[in-house]
Amino acid sequence: xxxxxxxxxxxxxxxxxxxxxxxxxxxxxxxxxxxxxxxxxxxxxxxxxxxxxxxxxxxxxxxxxxxxxxxxxxxxxxxxxxxxxxxxxxxxxxxxxxxxxxxxxxxxxxxxxxxxxxxxxxxxxxxxxxxxxxxxxxxxxxxxxxxxxxxxxxxxxxxxxxxxxxxxxxxxxxxxxxxxxxxxxxxxxxxxxxxxxxxxxxxxxxxxxxxxxxxxxxxxxxxxxxxxxxxxxxxxxxxxxxxxxxxxxxxxxxxxxxxxxxxxxxxxxxxxxxxxxxxxxxxxxxxxxxxxxxxxxxxxxxxxxxxxxxxxxxxxxxxxxx
Ligand SMILES: Cc1cc2nc3c(=O)[nH]c(=O)nc-3n(C[C@H](O)[C@H](O)[C@H](O)COP(=O)(O)OP(=O)(O)OC[C@H]3O[C@@H](n4cnc5c(N)ncnc54)[C@H](O)[C@@H]3O)c2cc1C
Ligand code: FES
Numbered sequence: 001x002x003x004x005x006x007x008x009x010x011x012x013x014x015x016x017x018x019x020x021x022x023x024x025x026x027x028x029x030x031x032x033x034x035x036x037x038x039x040x041x042x043x044x045x046x047x048x049x050x051x052x053x054x055x056x057x058x059x060x061x062x063x064x065x066x067x068x069x070x071x072x073x074x075x076x077x078x079x080x081x082x083x084x085x086x087x088x089x090x091x092x093x094x095x096x097x098x099x100x101x102x103x104x105x106x107x108x109x110x111x112x113x114x115x116x117x118x119x120x121x122x123x124x125x126x127x128x129x130x131x132x133x134x135x136x137x138x139x140x141x142x143x144x145x146x147x148x149x150x151x152x153x154x155x156x157x158x159x160x161x162x163x164x165x166x167x168x169x170x171x172x173x174x175x176x177x178x179x180x181x182x183x184x185x186x187x188x189x190x191x192x193x194x195x196x197x198x199x200x201x202x203x204x205x206x207x208x209x210x211x212x213x214x215x216x217x218x219x220x221x222x223x224x225x226x227x228x229x230x231x232x233x234x235x236x237x238x239x240x241x242x243x244x245x246x247x248x249x250x251x252x253x254x255x256x257x258x259x260x261x262x263x264x265x266x267x268x269x270x271x272x273x274x275x276x277x278x279x280x281x282x283x284x285x286x287x288x289x290x291x292x293x294x295x296x297x298x299x300x301x302x303x304x305x306x307x308x309x310x311x312x313x314x315x316x317x318x319x320x321x322x
Contacts, residue, residue, distance in 0.1 A: 030111030034087060039170045042094045045079070045141070046106055050115055051086030059145040060123030060240065060272050063088065064248045066114030067102050074098050075245040075267075077217070078118060079141035088115075091141030097297040104305075119248045120271045123238070125149045128212035129156060132204050133179070134226055136162040136197045139217030142240065144171060146215055148178045156180050158204045158211075162197035162222075166190035197222060198229045211235050216275070220284055227275040239275040241266050243283060244290065258282055 035047035053063070062077045080089035094103040106112070123146055131150045135143030140161050150157045159179035163169045164187045175182050183200040184192030193199050197218070205211055214237040216226040223239040230237045243255040243266040255266035258279035264270065 030113050031115040032111050033106055033108055034085075036106065036108050039091075040168050042103075043091065043138070043168070043170075044094070044103055044106075045089060045091045046102075047082075047085075047087045047089045048112060048115060049086060050088055053088050053115070053117060054081045054083050054086045057081040057088055057118045058122035059125065059149045061118035061120045062248075062271060063090070063115055063117035064119065064245070065090070065102075065112055066116075067098065067106065068113045071101075071113060072098055073114075073116075073246065073248070075119075075242075075248060077142035077240065077271075078145070080145055089141075091138065093138045096294050097301045100298070101301060116248065119267060121269065123149070123215070123240075123272050126153045128236075129154075130158075130208055130211050130213075131155045132158045132160055132201060132211055132214045134160045134197060134201060134214060134216035134218070136216075136218030136222040138219070139222070139240070140171065143215070143217045144174055144178070146217075147175065150215075151178045151180075158183065158208065160185070160197060160200035160204060162186070162200065162218075163191070164188065196225065198225050201226060201229050205230075205233055205235070213238065215239075220280070220287060223275060224280045224284075227278075227280065231276060237275045238272050239278075240271045241273055241278065241283065242271070243286060256286075 032049045033046050034049050037045040039045065057078050062075050064073045064075055066073050076090045076092060078088050079091040081087070092099055092102065094100045125146070133143050133147040133150065135141070140163070143159070143161070147157050147159050157179045158181045159175045160183045161175065162185040166186060169184065169191060172182070172184070181204070183204060185195060185197050185200045186192055188194070193203065201214065212235075214226065214230050214235055216223050216237065217240045220242065226239065227237055241257060243257055245267050246252040246254040248267045250265050250268035253265070256263050257266055257270075257273070259273055260277045264273070
């Protein structure tokens with residue numbers, strides 16, 4: 001995992017007139033990055049120009065990104081979309097090789113090689129009068145369009161989000177706009193409730209025994225904890241699952257999950273599932289299958305970066321001497 005010193009705050013990347021190509025990111029073709037914001041030293045936002053996708057996107061859907069010609073395909077939730085600007089927004093946590101490479105190279109004016117979507121079944125919004133929308137870690141951003149859509153459906157919306165500390169908090173203004181109540185939890189107690197996000201859910205349930213549905217997005221372990229919090233109350237709980245995805249079209253079987261004993265594909269049957277019906281232990285086991293390969297890819301990339309940097313320094317030295 002990348003280290004986060006918690007000292008950075010949202011930093012906007014200004015558009016540049018003549019962006020330099022960065023490590024293979026195409027400038028001539030692909031999908032242009034029109035805005036970037038850094039929420040911390042591991043979390044960053046990219047806003048990408050894609051009018052057709054912005055028109056089609058619905059809450060709960062995701063895209064497959066290929067950053068450059070030789071890049072791997074990674075699934076990312078559509079954290080927001082703006083039909084007027086013709087853009088889709090992704091919020092990414094730099095956890096491994098590709099997400100760190102993108103963090104380093106994706107700047108305003110550069111282009112993503114591939115952007116496929118919107119994929120997956122849109123979230124089912126409606127039929128509930130009171131809803132808790134829960135976002136933790138990388139789930140804070142994608143829960144926002146869900147909260148907005150629930151609000152637009154006429155529901156009473158309680159937002160519950162979790163951060164490690166106050167400095168890492170983002171979009172609180174947006175959540176306050178769409179949520180009737182907004183509960184923040186922080187690991188260090190620097191803002192809101194001190195403790196895990198499940199404490200925020202408990203508090204909301206105590207205040208509102210008539211909650212119809214909980215929607216949660218975040219790391220698998222957090223979604224499992226949400227499931228255990230709502231289970232004794234018998235509240236329907238929907239989560240956005242993140243199994244390993246390859247093609248994203250139901251062809252490879254990489255994303256299969258067991259739901260009530262039946263095999264489902266995260267990419268075409270989800271990503272949303274009722275969490276109390278999901279075999280979560282199997283999901284966690286399948287997620288850990290490629291950890292040695294992921295570690296190897298990250299180490300190789302870090303080594304390549306060091307070699308490139310040293311070569312650049314050598315060229316600079318030689319040209320300053322001549
Ligand atoms: C439907 C869906 C939506 C997602 N939305 C977001 C999002 O909005 N923001 C965000 O930061 N991350 C999101 N993820 C997770 C993201 O895809 C992974 O963090 C990314 O693929 C990691 O790649 P890496 O090379 O940087 O790290 P790696 O070191 O390769 O992997 C780090 C961890 O990421 C997961 N992962 C790796 N490859 C994949 C893959 N092909 N498919 C799914 N998970 C993978 C695994 O748990 C792995 O242990 C989503 C995943 C899914 C399935
Ligand atoms: S990603 Fe291949 S079947 Fe879902």
